[in-house]
Amino acid sequence: MSKKTIGIIVGSLRKDSFNKSIANYVSSVFPEDYEVKFIDISNVDMFNQDLEDNPPTSWTKLREEVASSDGFLFFTPEYNRSVPAVLKNTLDVASRPYGQSVWGGKPAGIVSVSLGAISGFGANHHLRQVLTFLDVYTLQQPEAYIGNVMALLDESGNLSNEGTKEFLKSFVSAFVKFSEKF
Numbered sequence: 001m002s003k004k005t006i007g008i009i010v011g012s013l014r015k016d017s018f019n020k021s022i023a024n025y026v027s028s029v030f031p032e033d034y035e036v037k038f039i040d041i042s043n044v045d046m047f048n049q050d051l052e053d054n055p056p057t058s059w060t061k062l063r064e065e066v067a068s069s070d071g072f073l074f075f076t077p078e079y080n081r082s083v084p085a086v087l088k089n090t091l092d093v094a095s096r097p098y099g100q101s102v103w104g105g106k107p108a109g110i111v112s113v114s115l116g117a118i119s120g121f122g123a124n125h126h127l128r129q130v131l132t133f134l135d136v137y138t139l140q141q142p143e144a145y146i147g148n149v150m151a152l153l154d155e156s157g158n159l160s161n162e163g164t165k166e167f168l169k170s171f172v173s174a175f176v177k178f179s180e181k182f
Contacts (some may be wrong), residue, residue, distance in 0.1 A: 001051075002034070003034060003035045003047050004035070004070040004121065004177070004179060005035045005036075005037060005068065005069050005070050005071075006030065006034055006035070006036050006037070006069065006070065006071050006072065006076075007037055007038075007065060007066065007071070007072045008026075008027055008037065008038045008039065008059060008072070008073050008074060008129075009038075009039050009041060009070035009072060009074050009078035009084060009087070009090060009098070010023050010024045010037060010038070010074070010075045010076075011041075011074065011075060011083055011084045011087035011123075012075075012076075012077045013041075013042050013086055014082065016156075016157055017077075018077070018113050018114075018149045018150070019075040019076065019077055019116070019157070020041055020075070021085050021087065021109075021149075021153055021157045021158065021159060022075060022111060022113050022149070022159060022168070023073070023075040023111075024083045024158075024159075025158070025159040025165065025168060025173070026073065026075075026111070026172060029131075029168065029169050029172050030125075030151070030172060030176070031176060034176065036141060037065075037067045037069070038056050039062070039066070039069070041062070041087070041089075041090045042056050042086070043058050044058045044062050044086070044090055044093055045058045045059060045093075046089055047092040049088055049096070052097050053097065056132060059093050061102075061103050062090065062094055062131075063093070063094050064065050066094040066103060067071070067102040067176065069106070069182070070107075070179070071107040071108060071109075071175075071179045071182065072106065072107075072109075072136070073077055073108065073110075073111065073175065074087070074108060074109070074111070074127060075111045075112075075113060075115070076110065076111075076112050076123045076127055076146050077112070077113060077114060077120060077122065077123065077157045078112060078114055078120035078122050078123035078124075080122070081122035081123070082123055082126045082146060083126055083130075084121045084123075087127070087143070088130070091103070091130055091131075094096055095134055096179050101134055101135070101179055102173035103131075103134040103135065103136050104134060104135035104136065105135055105136075105137075105182070106137070106182060107136070107137050107139065107175070107178055107179040107181070107182050108131055108136045108137065108139070109138070109139040109144070109161070109171065109175040110127055110131075110138060110143075110144065111125050111144040111145075111146060111168075111171070112127075112145050112146065113148060113149050114146070114148075115149060115150060116146075116147060116148070117145075117147050118147065118150060119145030119146055119147030119148075120145060120146075120147075121145060124143070124145060125131065137178075137182070139178045141173060141174070142167075142174055144167075144168070144169055144171065146164065150180055152164050162166045
């Protein structure tokens, strides 16, 4: 059996992103028969339908990376009760041209990470809404909301909280089981 490839998409571009810290940990706990790759969205040109006849290289690269993935894990902060613009742009670019989305029919999981106690709840649910339209099957349980993240990381930005590590291992286990259905 060939390895399944899971694309990890981090919706924060900040160098010391808390979401990337959590994503780095999660990527390390996948089973050996899974390949995990980070899909860099930092340089994806903004979507503009006028460019479809001659798409920017960043669009083509993103679409190829999404198409070659068997599933996705999204890590998102919450900006104004929704997802960051860079993440929404990524979803839009890879869903176009209309009728040629490369997202559809694949499994995904969402982890929202926040400094606050509500743990990116709004972003998590806005992202679920968009993924539903894109025909991406989202893991429903367990939900992954990581709040008060600064208290969970060591001084180097690595996840150090054992309870959170165990929860994220169970999240990955549930996602792997879910993704096997596809």
